Amino acid sequence: MSAPDVPPPAPPDGGETGLAESLGHWSPTRALGRAVLVVSVLLFVAVLLRRADLVVLAAPFALGAAIGVWRRPEALPAVRVSVASELLSEGRPVQAQISVGNTDPIGYDLVVLRTATSPWLRLRHSDRPYVTSVASQTVADIDLEGEALRWGRPALGPTHAWAVAADGLLVSDAGVANARRLKVFPVTETFDAVEAMPKAAGLVGGHRSRRPGEGGELAGVRMFAPGDRLRRIDWRVSLRTQELHVAATLSDRDAEVVLLLDVLHEAGRSGGIQGARSVLDTTVRAAAGIAEHYLHAGDRVALLEYGFRARRLRAAGGRRQYLTVLEWLLDVSAQHGAYEPSPAAFGPHTVSANALVVVLTPLLDTRAAAMVARFARAGRFVVAVDTLPPDIPLPVQEGWGTLAGRLWKLDRDNTIGQLREHGVPVVAWAGAGSLDEVLRGVSRMAGGVRPGAR
Secondary structure, eight states, rough: OBOOOOOOOOOOGGGHHHHHHTTTTTTEEEEHHHHHHHHHHHHHHHHTTHHHHHHHHHHHHHHHHHHHTTOOOOOOOOEEESSOOSEEEETTTEEEEEEEEEEESSSSEEEEEEEEEEETEETTTTHHHHHHEOTTOEEEEEEEEEEOOOOOEEEEEEEEEEEEETTTTTEEEEEEEOOOEEEEEEEOOOOOOOOOOOOOSSSSSSSSEEEEEEEEEEEEEEEETTOOOOOOOOHHHHHHTTEEEEEEEEEEEEOEEEEEEOOOOSSSSGGGGGOOOOHHHHHHHHHEEEEEHHTTTTEEEEEEEEEEOEEEEEEEEEEHHHHHHHHHHTTOOOOOOSSSSOOTTTSSSGGGOOEEEEEEEOOOHHHHHHHHHHHHHHHHHEEEEOOOOOOOOOOSSSTHHHHHHHHHHHHHHHHHHHHHHHOOOEEOOOOOTTTHHHHHHHHHHHTSOOOTTT
């Protein structure tokens, strides 16, 4: 149950400091101060007026306070925060529990708990303190329910618990439970693409390569040679030419896809799964969708973070790599700096010549545009995905604000045009089918000679 937002009792000042020190982890409340004040006044008046009845009247107050302080608990409340599952996805329900235990043989009158929560965890009544009673050597549980609003590692906690004992005369120091970090995976945006790939470089896979081998794509008919399988014999051509001929096929191979995430800047304000998208929201969710598509197709996927941390995830395939990609994306954050990230960490030599490089960038910084152009000049197959949400508002106030916004937009359009002149297709992220036409064009380009390719 929840209680009004009342701060925990504070120990009184002045002459009761020595009493607070003698109580150890327990501090006197204002109720104890009032009890001592009433007893002192009654005894003073009884001595001054020589009235024994006032002493009898003060005795219950003094005796009750003394017994309560003497029979106080020694142990602080033990607090633990647990969650039903630490692996969640955006928009999914969160079920947590705060457990407060009393290991002392004397019970607590009540316990006041307060927990801190991430703004991306919407938990019912988490902004208010909770009150419960805990008997001796028992545990009381408080259930919290809500939902996860955004990808990342939101924290639940730390949680503080104050116990009140001795009929409200004493309050304990806070028992603390450390914060629990949850893993909230991004919602995979629906993505599908054509099977066209610039080059398929692996040994096996689902893409048609340009090398002869065992596959399903017919490459032509040739003379039978030692080592050819009998089931490959083309009997129609063989009967017509009176010589054995076999059907030649192209091998099916996998491809390597490198997702390069531009994290130099964040723009827009994230509203979680139900609100507006920021640049990082679009980047992370698009990366998750693209990685899922190509890993499901049997390809190998690698991730790079274009920023000052230079994080990297090696290329691999399979479901295990997909889970690793989701975990890797949880730590994506904007990295600001005045200088350009090290060219040695993001040069074309760091990417295979046969890999498809998908750059997820808002194109807000000329450093990112220059990096994309370097990959293109080196002959890499590059596709730039514009992750700047179209609904980010520009300044609309009168004066220089509106003019500056228009100039910035024109400059950004010029940057996109220059990238296209370098042979880099730039497409805005729009979910399923976003890269179909672009991949077809890149595959056609891969069939010819690319200037500057190494």
